[in-house]
Amino acid sequence: MEKHTVSQLKALTSDTEVTLQGWIQDIRVMKNxxxxxxxxxxxxxxxxxxxxxxxxxxxxxxxRESAVSATGTFLAKGVSKIGPEILLKVLTVxxxxxxPLPLAVSDPVNSDxxxxxxxxxxxxxxxxxxxxxxxxxxxxxxxxxxxxxxxxVEVHTPKVVAAATEGGADLFRVQYFEKETYLNQSPQLxxxxxxxxxxxxxFEVGPAFRAEKHNTVRHLNEFTSVDIEMxxxxxxxxxxxxxxxxxxxxxEVSSSMGKExxxxxxxxxxxEIPFPRITYEESVKYIEGHGEKINFGDDFSPExxxxxxNQFHDFYFITKWPAVLRPFxxxxxxxxxxxxxxxxxxxxxxxxTSGAQRVHDPQMLVERFHSKGLREEDFSFYLExxxxxxxxxxGWGLGLERLCMILLDLPNIREATLFPRDRNRISP
RNA sequence: GCCCCGAUAGUGUAGCGGCCUAUCAUACGGGCCUGUCGAGCCCGUGACACGGGUCCAAAUCCCGUUCGGGGCGCCA
Numbered sequence: 019m020e021k022h023t024v025s026q027l028k029a030l031t032s033d034t035e036v037t038l039q040g041w042i043q044d045i046r047v048m049k050n051x052x053x054x055x056x057x058x059x060x061x062x063x064x065x066x067x068x069x070x071x072x073x074x075x076x077x078x079x080x081x082r083e084s085a086v087s088a089t090g091t092f093l094a095k096g097v098s099k100i101g102p103e104i105l106l107k108v109l110t111v112x113x114x115x116x117x118p119l120p121l122a123v124s125d126p127v128n129s130d131x132x133x134x135x136x137x138x139x140x141x142x143x144x145x146x147x148x149x150x151x152x153x154x155x156x157x158x159x160x161x162x163x164x165x166x167x168x169x170x171v172e173v174h175t176p177k178v179v180a181a182a183t184e185g186g187a188d189l190f191r192v193q194y195f196e197k198e199t200y201l202n203q204s205p206q207l208x209x210x211x212x213x214x215x216x217x218x219x220x221f222e223v224g225p226a227f228r229a230e231k232h233n234t235v236r237h238l239n240e241f242t243s244v245d246i247e248m249x250x251x252x253x254x255x256x257x258x259x260x261x262x263x264x265x266x267x268x269x270e271v272s273s274s275m276g277k278e279x280x281x282x283x284x285x286x287x288x289x290e291i292p293f294p295r296i297t298y299e300e301s302v303k304y305i306e307g308h309g310e311k312i313n314f315g316d317d318f319s320p321e322x323x324x325x326x327x328n329q330f331h332d333f334y335f336i337t338k339w340p341a342v343l344r345p346f347x348x349x350x351x352x353x354x355x356x357x358x359x360x361x362x363x364x365x366x367x368x369x370x371t372s373g374a375q376r377v378h379d380p381q382m383l384v385e386r387f388h389s390k391g392l393r394e395e396d397f398s399f400y401l402e403x404x405x406x407x408x409x410x411x412x413g414w415g416l417g418l419e420r421l422c423m424i425l426l427d428l429p430n431i432r433e434a435t436l437f438p439r440d441r442n443r444i445s446p
Numbered sequence: 447g448c449c450c451c452g453a454u455a456g457u458g459u460a461g462c463g464g465c466c467u468a469u470c471a472u473a474c475g476g477g478c479c480u481g482u483c484g485a486g487c488c489c490g491u492g493a494c495a496c497g498g499g500u501c502c503a504a505a506u507c508c509c510g511u512u513c514g515g516g517g518c519g520c521c522a
Contacts, residue, residue, distance in 0.1 A: 048480060066481080082473090097481050118456040118474050126484055127458045127472050132514065188520080204522090230520060231447075241522065319518085362522095369522065417522030431522095442514070 025060035027102040032094035036104065038063065039087045039112070041143065042080055043124050052077050054109075055100060055124070056088060057143075064098035065090060065106040074109050083115035083123060083143070131432060138437060138446055146282045150434060153271050153279060154422045158223065160270025161244060161263045168259065170219040170246060175208035177201055177225060181396045190229045190239075201227035204415060206347065207400045209247035210376060213411045214403035221246040223418070233441050235430040236368065236420065240439035247413035253349070253359040253375040256412040257335060260363055260371055261291040263416075264333065268425060284426050289332050297338040298357070301326050315342045320367050327366035337361045346386040349375040349412075363416070365424045373414025380404035 022036040030036070040058030054065040054077065065088055067077060080086070089108040096103025120137045121129040123144055134141040142148050162172070178194060179202045189200040205222050212220045226243040246259060265288060271279070272286045279286055296304070302312050305322045312322065327334075339360045341350055351357040360374035377383045383404055387394045394401060422434040432438040437446055 046480095046483090046485075049478085051481070053482080053485095064482080099482050103482095120456065122457055122473070124484090125457075125472055129457055130515085133457070226522075228521070232518095232520065233516070234518085235516080237521070243522065317520085372522065415522065420522055 023060040024056070024058050024063045024102060027063065027092055027104075030092050030094070032092060034092045035089070035107075036092050037087060037089045038104070040085070041115075042082055042084050042086055044082060045077065045080060047078050053098075054080070054088075054106070056086070056104075059148075062101040064096070064100055064103045065109070066093075066096075066098070066103055067106045072106075074106070075111070077109065080109070080111060081115045081117045083119060083140070085112040085115075086110060087112055131430060135432065135438065135443065136446070142436075147433075149275070149278055149282050149284075150422065150426055150428070151436060153275050153284075153426060154418065154434060156271045156274050157267040157422055157425065158244070158418060160267035162221075162223070163270065164263045164266035165219075165221045165246065165259070168219070168262070170221045170248075171217050173209075173212060173217070173220045173222050174224065175202075175205045175212075175222060177227070188229045190227050203228055204243065205245050206345075206415070207397070209245055209413060210347070210408075210411065211400060211403040213247050213249045214406070214408045217249075219246070219248045226415075231441055235432075236423070238419065238431055238435060238438055238440055241420075241431075241435070242418040244416040244418050245413065247376075247411055249409040249411045251375075251412045252410065253337070253361055253373065253412050256373050256375070256414050257295075257337075257361055258292070260373065260414055260416070261289075261293045261333070264363070264370075264421070265289055265291050267421070271425065279426070286425065287332070293363070294330055294334040295337050295361075296326075296334060298336060298340060299338065301336055304329070315340050317343055323364065323367035323369075327364060330364075330366075333363060333365050333370075335361045335363055344374065346390045346392060347374075347376050347383070349377050350382075359412075361414075363414075368420065368424055370420050370424065371414050371416040373412070375410070375412040378404065378408045378410045380408070 042054055043057045044055035046053040050069050052067040056063045056065050087110045090104040090106040093103045121133050121140055178199050192199045204226050222245045225240055227240050269288045305325050308325045310322050338357045341358050344358045344360050349359045362369050363371035384394055419431050419434040423431050428434055
């Protein structure tokens, strides 16, 4: 007996015998006829049972969300409006579901995100929840494809590290045998070392940890960072790779999932490149022109970014950030060292990516350590790679969940994270 | 770190001093019934986070605890 998915049914001729495996979403028992709403990972079908000719198990005992195997004949001219119809011959409960369910999978009541995350596996059985992560997978696939096509090598660097990337305040401490270590907040230092290693162009997709006690809909304490670093390049090269990656990711989502997303209420627009660029100074002027007060060297508040974001359709770069706002490894602007060869990718008021040309001169790097109050001896393993012909280089780090949240217009980054880690949540 | 807010059946809610032996929906259990619908109708089970206080009277007001939501800061 050949197994089928719901999505394959419509290509079949009527009366073909099929076996489907999935879940019972709903059961409607009547005097002479029984309807079961069946769901697999591809869609919904109706299993129809005529009582007088049924010889199988007691269907009234089958609880909703039980995993089942269903065999019957496909009715091409079925009456069902919810999906393809199968005249059921055999139903096997592979594993029953308890009831009542801790949250509604198909009922017309919404659960709080709290309840949903507590029972995430059930929440994810809902198509509109599930589709987010299928889209996220395609998004990343499109980004990977673009980077790979542009000569980037995918690498994996340690997450348990001895020293902080940009200080020490916001790292999680980990006991590593008899030593105290940290969970890495960014692969930054390792990416740069790999540039000195001659890998030319590298990228990494991996977790980043931030021990910040933030409590917002756009921050997590563990998120997926897409990071690149490229040799013999500057911030402009990095920006071109970034807009190319974003566009490639989105167009992959659109071409492979556009229909499913449209059905669940998401309209995907592939952005035009190049993205507009505006400098920090221009941004300050623009925002001040709208009645907000900013001091030089201040970061923009969400309110101010909203003002700025209003003049762009979707993605835009803010470039040339003041050195005081940027980490030690950021290359100063050769024309004016108060500024840097840096950029943020924004989507309206939301920051998605931070990047820059990096300092490659070890002398300058040491000076920058000192100006940021860092001790160079904590970074000797890093600094050493700059002493033996480190190429000029640039790169960026992108928050995958944030990009996904923006793309699908989700109200909370937790909606774009399977098992989010926030200030309070460590389970499931 | 600072600041707001919340907790009522499995789920989501109404109630905000006495009319609460707490509303409604949905789920769940039972019954009737229908080829399509979020099917319908009838009946039933099921809840005030915890501890203290005020009051003749507390789901409702006050304090504390626990758990949680959100904003700012910081960032992806």
